[in-house]
Amino acid sequence: MSDTLQTAATSQSAANPLLKAWQTPFETPPFAEIVPEHFLPAFEQAFADHSAEIAAITHDPATPDFPNTITALERSGKLLSKVSAVFYDLVSAHSNPALLEIDKEVSLRMARHWNPIMMNAVLFGRIALLHDNRATLGLTGEEMRLLERTYTRFHRSGAGLDEPAKARMAEINERLAHLGTAFSHHLLGDEQDWFMELGEADREGLSDSFVAAAKAAAEERGMAGKAIVTLSRSSVEPFLKSAARRDLREKAYKAFVARGDNGNDNDNNAVIVEILALREESARLLGFPTFAAYRLEDSMAKTPEAVRGLLERVWKPARARALADRDDLQALVAEDGGNFALAPWDWRYYAEKLRQAKANFDDAAIKPYLSLDHMVEAAFDCATRLFGVTFSERKDIPVWHPDVRVWEVKDSAGKHKALFYGDYFARPSKRSGAWMTSLRDQQKLDGEIAPLVINVCNFAKGADGEPSLLSPDDARTLFHEFGHGLHGMMSEVTYPSLSGTSVFTDFVELPSQLYEHWQEQPQVLRQFARHYQTGEPLPDDLLKRFLAARKFNQGFATVEFVSSALVDLEFHTQPAAASRDVRAFERQELEKIGMPAEISMRHRPQQFGHIFSGDHYASGYYSYMWSEVMDADAFGAFEEAGDIFDPPTAKRLLDDIYASGGSRDPEEAYVAFRGREPEPDALLRRRGLLETPEAA
Incomplete structure (x- = not known):
């Protein structure tokens, strides 16, 4: 490079906040200084740095050992992780047209960067040599787990394939990256337009x-x-x-x-068809009959048959309950003088009327007691009582939108543990849904690195200075995402690849779904459910009616979820050719399981971002239910102890589940906490589906 170009590059780096050390509290991203134009140069530098680090590991003349190969891999790519975390936070939580354009470029470049790394035969040879000799290396439990996960990750990415197969796999990965980005942009476009x-x-x-x-x-x-x-x-x-x-x-x-299914520029049908065909091809290149078989091999479930078995076991009683509820709702329509058959847009309306009649409860009665601020306080207080951590709001941490709030988290000894960002309100620049992510993960490889954890939700904002009031479902969502957040914040591992939520997809929902249980406990609600105008606590009578109404309409809720999970599984187990007409495939699968016409899937394919915006939950939407078997059973440990904050049980929960991240096998971690494997009927009991009326 000429002196002039070198000077220009150095000057650009100095001006780019993504390429500088951050002089902010806790070295947090200086969001106000970052503009879209900074990202592509930062990614260029990050890709170059990471490639050089990988080349040094690959061509190290020393005999492969754990430090010079596995630990070195863990230390590589720090700038890429840093830039990516900021970029993807903004793309999902506060995007704009410039960022979305850059996202198309970055998704392609990301695939082109990772393909040669994950399919590097020489590098994989070093990893495989260590894996073959792992019993002789004197590794700790966490080191052994890291070696196994590293080997598995490279092997499943195609590192052992021949060169023509690797070249095709690289093409597939690039195209899938483009398609996943297009899918999410289409969905956001339809949501913004209407x-x-x-x-x-x-x-x-x-x-x-x-x-x-x-x-x-x-x-x-x-x-x-x-x-x-x-x-x-x-x-x-x-x-x-x-x-x-x-x-x-x-x-x-x-x-x-109809989001993503309107025949306009945002239509996702063709995108889905191509994604499914490419996933099937990639699975076959790796020696698997279907994408689901490939995907589930590296999960707790292991096989599509195991997943189908769980879903069908839940489907039958849920469908029977939903059909019985449908008849009750149709009778209510007639009582109301309605001369029409119950339709999907009627179900929630009449279910709410039925719940008011049967349980004498409706969401509107409890919402004034569930203000966002009080529910955030409740989530924090439960964490304090369980794990000893405390939360104090910080106004000096840069954020990406004025609505974002930040809290410093300290452990029971008063030592800094994490920062927690809460971005709670819906806005046009944010994709729909709720999620947890991080700007930095916990690790101890090079000193204590404290995590920066984010919860993003889409709650409705109160107008004119009024507080945001949550429905019971919203409050549960807040606790759910905070459970994921705690999984990231409480992590105590050495290696970044094993940090926090870096676990199997069908285990990652355990800490989040388990945490939901505390939100609906009477002692928590009595303390934190207070009327937003008067400050009065939730009346005991209303509390009892709320708790009694929890299992109401569970047939509907379970049917809309399980149908989505079953269709996801069928998309990825049947030949891709079977789903060339996405709408026809959806209809056919729903008819096969006897889907009630009055209920729609929770996520129709064209808006099913879990499985088509990327592949994290592809063949894996069942995970929420697999984890629910464990979470319903796990909360029983506190109930059996007679105290929902029982200290010895909470200590096991922290040590074995929340703090251990991916450093141990999930089944082993669960048994260590509970003392046994989960009891499957706990899920049906929790949903009130064990004793279900027979369907007509």
Whole structure:
């Protein structure tokens, strides 16, 4: 490089905040200084640095050993991890057209960067040599686990294939990266493009808090003074529950289930067809009959048959319960004077009416007691009582949007443990859903590295300074994502690849779903469920009715989930040619299982980001239910102890589940905590599905 070019490159690096040491509290990203134009040069530098590090490991003349190969791999790619974490946080939580364009380029470049690394025969040879001789290396338990996971990761990426197969695998990976990005951009596009304005006459049945949120959503889109329903789940679902106007419920419902399936520029059908064909081809290159067989081999479930067995065991009683509920709802339609057959846009509305009649409870009654701030406090307090950690808000940490809040987390000795970012409100720049991610993972490889953990949700914002009020489902979601957050924050491992949530997909939901149990405990609700205007605690009578109503409509909830999981499994076990017409395939599979016509899948294929925006949950959406078997059983340990904060049980939970990350086999970790394997019927008991009326 000439002196002039060298000087220009150095100057650019100095001006690019992504390439500098961050002079911020806890070395957090300086979001206000970062603009889209910084990312591509930063990725270029990160790719170059990482490639040089990999080359040094690959061509090290010394005999392969654990430090010069496995540990060296763990130390590589720090700049890439740093830049990627900031970039993907912004793309998902606060995107703009410039970032989305860059995302297309980055997804392709990322695939092109990783393909030659993960299929590097010389590097894999070093790893395989160590793996073959692992019993003689004197490794600790965590080192042995890391070696096994590293070997498995390279092997499953195609490192052992011949050169033509590797070349084809690289092409497939690049194309899948492009398609996954296109899928998520299409979905975001459809969600941003649609809204439904609510005039005064359209608001019958809607609570004051919903209308306030609808006004806040309109203001966010530059429509101050109006009120709108958006395609965020936190907007559509409560609207379907309470809107008296059936025509508007139908309009909102149809728009929601048609995301990505409108025959426009955002249509995802062709994307899905190509993704499935490429996944099938990649699995066959690796010696597997189907993508599901490939994917599930490296999971707790192991096989598609095991997954199907669990899902079918739950499906039968859930469907029977849903059909019985459907008949009750149809009777309620008739009582109401409705001369129509129950439709999918009616189910939530009449289920809510039925719940009010049978359980004398509706969500609107409890929402004033579930303010976002109080539920955040409750989540923190439970963590303090279980694990001794404390939370104090920090106003000096840079954030990507003014709504984001940050807390410093300290351990029981008062030592810094983590930072926790909460980004709770829906906005057009944020993709739908709720998730946990991190800007930095915990590790101890080179000193104590404390994690920077993020929870992102899409709750409706209160208008005019009013607090955000959560539905019971929203409050559960908050605890769920915070459970993932604790998995990241409480991690105590040496190696970054084993940190926090770096576990099997069908184990990663255990810490999150388990944490949900504390949200609905009477002693937690009595303390933190307080009326947002009066400060009065949740009345005992309302608390009892809420707890009694929890198992209501579980047939519906289970059917919409299990149908999605079964269709995911079928997409990835049947030949890709069978799903060339995505809509026809979906119809055929739902008919096969007897899907009630009045219920739709929780995620239709064209909006099923879990399995098509990337492959993290492909063939793996069942994971939530596999983990629920464990979480329902695991909470029983606290119930058996007679104290939901029992210290010895909490200590085992911390040591064996939350702190151990991926450093041990998940089955071994669960048995260490519980003293035995999980008891499968705990899930059916929790959902109230053990004693189910027979379907007609």
